[in-house]
Amino acid sequence: MNYFFWSVVIPHNDPTNDDKPLHALYVQKDNTDAKAMNLADFGLTNGEVLTIKNALITTKQGFIYQLSNDRILTLSGIENAFIENNRDWSIAFATHIKQLQGSTRKKETIQIALHLSISGLLQGDENQSIPLLAWYAKDSQHFVICKTDLGQNLTICGISDGLKGAWMLNNKGVKNKEIGYVPVMNASLLPSLFTGSVLQNEDSVPAANVLTLDNMLGDGFISARVNRKGTVIEGDIQGVTSKGILLNISMTHDNEFKITLIAVTDIFTDEYRGDHLKTALHSLCQNYSYNEMVIVALPDNKKGYYQPKKNILFILANEKYNYFGFDSKKIEAYFSRCDEQYLIRINSQGQDKLIDNQQHCYQREGGGYYPRYGFYRNTVS
Numbered sequence: 001m002n003y004f005f006w007s008v009v010i011p012h013n014d015p016t017n018d019d020k021p022l023h024a025l026y027v028q029k030d031n032t033d034a035k036a037m038n039l040a041d042f043g044l045t046n047g048e049v050l051t052i053k054n055a056l057i058t059t060k061q062g063f064i065y066q067l068s069n070d071r072i073l074t075l076s077g078i079e080n081a082f083i084e085n086n087r088d089w090s091i092a093f094a095t096h097i098k099q100l101q102g103s104t105r106k107k108e109t110i111q112i113a114l115h116l117s118i119s120g121l122l123q124g125d126e127n128q129s130i131p132l133l134a135w136y137a138k139d140s141q142h143f144v145i146c147k148t149d150l151g152q153n154l155t156i157c158g159i160s161d162g163l164k165g166a167w168m169l170n171n172k173g174v175k176n177k178e179i180g181y182v183p184v185m186n187a188s189l190l191p192s193l194f195t196g197s198v199l200q201n202e203d204s205v206p207a208a209n210v211l212t213l214d215n216m217l218g219d220g221f222i223s224a225r226v227n228r229k230g231t232v233i234e235g236d237i238q239g240v241t242s243k244g245i246l247l248n249i250s251m252t253h254d255n256e257f258k259i260t261l262i263a264v265t266d267i268f269t270d271e272y273r274g275d276h277l278k279t280a281l282h283s284l285c286q287n288y289s290y291n292e293m294v295i296v297a298l299p300d301n302k303k304g305y306y307q308p309k310k311n312i313l314f315i316l317a318n319e320k321y322n323y324f325g326f327d328s329k330k331i332e333a334y335f336s337r338c339d340e341q342y343l344i345r346i347n348s349q350g351q352d353k354l355i356d357n358q359q360h361c362y363q364r365e366g367g368g369y370y371p372r373y374g375f376y377r378n379t380v381s
Contacts, residue, residue: 003069004028005037007052022049027070035070041107042073050081061085066113073110075100077117077135083197084120090143090190093118093136112138114233115156123147123199132199137166139234142184147207154180154208158226158233160251167226167237168208176220179239180208181251211249211257216287218242244268245284246295261288263295278313281306293323293333305333314346325362334362 005027009020023046028034039046048059057065057073062082066074078093086092100110118134134145135156144156144166153171160167160181168180183206193204213220224239236250244267248260261284272280281294285308296304296313303319306312307326314333321335321344331348336357343355343362355362 002030003067004034005052005055005067006034022046022052025052027067029069037070039073042110043103043106044073064117065110071108073108074113075110075116076113077119080120080197083118087196088191089194089197090187094141094187097136097138097141114138115144118143118145120197121145121194121199122197123202123205129198132205135166137184140184141187142166143187143190144182144184145190145205146182147202147205149207152208157224158235158237159184160237161235163234165251165255167224169221169224170208170210172220175222175242177222177224177239178210178220179224179237179249180210181255181257182206182208183255209255209257211259213241216243216284217245217247238262240265240267242267244270247288259288261285261290261294264297266297266299269297269299278306278311281313282308282311292326295323305335307333310348312348315350316344316346318344 005025007022008024008026010023011020025037025039026034027037039049044059048061049057050060051058055067056076057067058079059065060081062078062080062085063075064077064079066076068074082093083089097112100112103109114137116136116138118136121132121134122129123132124130131148132145133148133154134143136143137159140159140163142159142163146154146168148154154168155171156166157169158167159165163184165181165183168182170178170180172178193200199205218241221239221241224237226233226237227235229235236248238246238248240246244265245261246263246265248262250258250260252258264281264284268280269277277296281296285294290308292307294306294308296306298304298315301319303316305314305316305323307314309328310331312331316335321337324334324336324340324343326333333346334355335344335346336342340360340362341356341358343357344352345355346352
């Protein structure tokens with residue numbers, strides 16, 4: 001389903017005047033007839049609109065709204081005018097967000113983006129100023145502001161666990177991304193750091209800390225996303241590298257990156273066959289932290305689970321079963337479907353057996369895999 005938007009402006013005879021007031025806004029869904037969209041339903045007036053471009057409405061007050069369809073308008077950020085018109089712009093913006101969330105007067109509710117962009121902030125003096133990148137995280141109510149280097153194309157993709165920082169992506173090209181991290185900033189501190197839009201103390205705003213991968217992992221990330229907690233995007237970030245390795249990345253208390261090996265995709269496994277695959281997995285696990293089992297994508301819709309401490313690759317013909325637990329004494333792995341009423345047990349020789357678990361003799365406890373009997377969860381580094 002696609003929506004198209006047209007704006008009709010009021011012309012004037014002065015070619016030097018770029019101010020063309022909005023007369024009407026129209027929206028069309030696919031091939032249906034276009035119809036007028038009334039901004040008054042959202043508490044806005046045509047007179048407030050400065051420009052409409054690429055489905056973005058910029059107002060004279062400095063607000064930026066994203067058009068999605070005839071019933072959805074999303075506040076996506078602010079620009080220079082808002083900063084210039086509000087001395088303590090950070091506090092004013094945070095206050096406006098709270099008021100918008102509690103407003104019930106409008107016919108249609110203005111939605112709020114998870115991460116709102118802030119354009120117009122600068123570092124340096126009037127003669128040589130460099131733009132700062134900035135966002136406001138709606139859920140955590142923190143500001144994210146960072147310096148950039150030439151050639152960086154940073155975007156925010158979520159907040160870290162503990163709300164201490166933001167995960168960034170630096171897009172270096174097609175399927176070539178870098179993961180970065182920036183500490184968040186409290187809104188109450190910003191008025192003392194800025195005079196208007198200009199940063200007074202360059203040391204008070206950090207540059208993004210960018211993760212550098214080694215040759216074993218790849219040149220960069222094909223894709224990455226921050227974990228979700230319900231509707232909130234918050235936690236560690238997971239990314240697939242150019243060599244097909246899925247990593248979980250978190251931050252230590254010393255603001256260092258911690259890399260944990262989660263899985264390998266078919267990009268990785270297509271490079272190896274037979275015992276060479278186990279050798280490659282073993283080499284990976286010698287250099288990085290890992291989960292109790294590393295998930296392995298295999299041909300013919302099969303799924304593998306590699307146990308690093310025992311150097312064993314368990315192979316499941318039915319990909320609907322997921323890892324349940326491991327008996328490190330008997331060297332047997334257990335797998336279950338969602339209801340956990342039946343388990344598959346596979347030994348080190350690859351022999352499998354179906355186990356009736358309707359009485360829940362084996363069950364998960366404490367957030368891990370702890371059966372009542374039969375095996376215990378191995379401790380991983």
